[in-house]
Amino acid sequence: MVKNIGNKVLGFFLSLKTTVVLMLGLLMFFVAGALIMPVHSAFESITWVPLFEWLSEAPLSASWWLLGSLALLVALVLNTLACSIDSLIKKRSGRQWLLVIAPQIIHIGFLLMLVGHLVSGLSGYKEMFPFQEGTMVRMPGNIILKVSQIDVTLTKEGYPIDWRAAVDYIDNGKLVKSDYMAPNRPSFFRGYGAYLKQVRPYPIKAALVEITREPGAPWALGGGVVFMIGTIVLVGLKMSREQ
Amino acid sequence: MIAAAVSFFFYLFGTMWRPLIYVGFAVQTGYLIYRGVNLGRIPLVGVHDTLNFLSASLVAFSLGIQSARKLSREFYVMLAGMCTLFTAFALLQKPYATPLPPVLNTYWFELHVAMSFLSYALFGLAAILGISYLKNGDAAIERLQYKSIFVGYSLFSLSMILGGIWAFLAWGTYWLWTPKELWTSLLWLFYGLYLHARLRPWWSGRPAAVLGVVGFVVVLFTYLGVGLLMKSSHAF
Secondary structure, X not given: OHHHHHHHHHHHHOOHHHHHHHHHHHHHHHHHHHHHOOOOXXXXXXXXXXXXXXXXXXXXXXXXXXXXXXHHHHHHHHHHHHHHXXXXXXXOOXXXXXXXXXXXXXXXXXXXXXXXXXXXXXXXXXXXXXXXXXXXXXXXXXXEEEEEEEEEEEOOOOOEEEEEEEEEEEEOOEEEEEEEEEOOEOEXXXXXEEEEEEEEOOOOOEEEEEEEEOOOHHHXXXXXXXXXXXXXXXXXXXXXXXX | OHHHHHXXXXXXXXXXXXXXXXXXXXXXXXXXXXXXXXXXXXXXXXXXXXHHHHHHHHHHHHHHHHHHOOOOHHHXXXXXXXXXXXXXXXXXXXXXXXXXXXXXXXXXXXXXXXXXXXXXXXXXXXXXXXXXXXXXXXXXXXXXXXXXXXXXXXXXXXXXXXXXXXXXXXXXXXXXXXXXXXXXXXXHHHHHHHHHHOOOOOOOOHHHHHHHHHHHHHHHHHHHHHHHHOOOOOOO
């Protein structure tokens, strides 16, 4: 009886039909989310807190489609793992080894990207601070961040075209690192990133700095690279095979 | 702008006489190069530039498909029609001419947008091929649609990864919860569904071809609909 149920469950997760049904379900939830997100005020805070913290506080009327998506994603992860392992076992003696392994590399990349979202969703950090030249704030980990200088380049018409800010990191009263922030150039220190979001040149130079920690980023990037390697190999193989 | 208007007329008359599509393509490509040289960057900011780029990319990729297989007259009529529509809509939009905000002044952004629109062009071609297949039932055309979608999906995935890297460097996060990101994921998932569903006997053939056509509707909504109708991190 138990063995029979086990086989049925395994059969369910080993099926490509399951993949298609789960993806269709995810699409439905995403469509619902795309309609709810722009009109529900609960989503104003979603970018500022880790996903799982937001989910624990958001009303169900805003979060049901995300909870549903997460449930389907868990099933899709099991489905992906089961199908990949099964494929590798069944086709290991096949001649076109690359053709067998390339989709599994893509699947690994996809799973790593999901791990990235999971890690960030559990323990990300984000906070915004206003600075003037000389202002200091305490970051997590008891580090002091000081903005020592703010520079803004303006066009003749007064349009800001570039900006940067010099920063110092102080630990226990000692200067441990001097760096700078600029657009697309954050300053990193002990896992935290300082981002120069906005500057104001007049009447007093001021900057808006965001301190973030995105622990899932390396996972997501690694997953993206692995995903692309698998995809490029598979595209190459499929195209040459068709020809 | 005059060159873009000229390319519009070539595409329009290209629906009747195929060589004019290529004249339109040459004029439009010249216009994009001219704008790029004038601006000192890849002209891929705003709806005007991206629609012109999308239209030119459609014709460029169709040249590759033609080398693989002789295509029907209907294919070229639909191709010219699509390019006419995109160019007409581009003409209605004001070109972006002010200096770029510093956050957009990076190769990550340019690569992200370029890959997105190259993939959109391939998805557009796949939709045309899908309609051709649904009318003629030629299995080779359906295989071309699949190839077009698969390469487009790869470029789109690359575009999302590049966008994530850029967002991380610019904003401290590789993912923002906005309608644009959600629709982009939806689009990625949709074509992921196509690639998996096509492996199933029930979905192969006509149902997969229909999915390939519907996918381009999702592309157009993700590109134009979200930007026009919803508040998002992306202006286009």
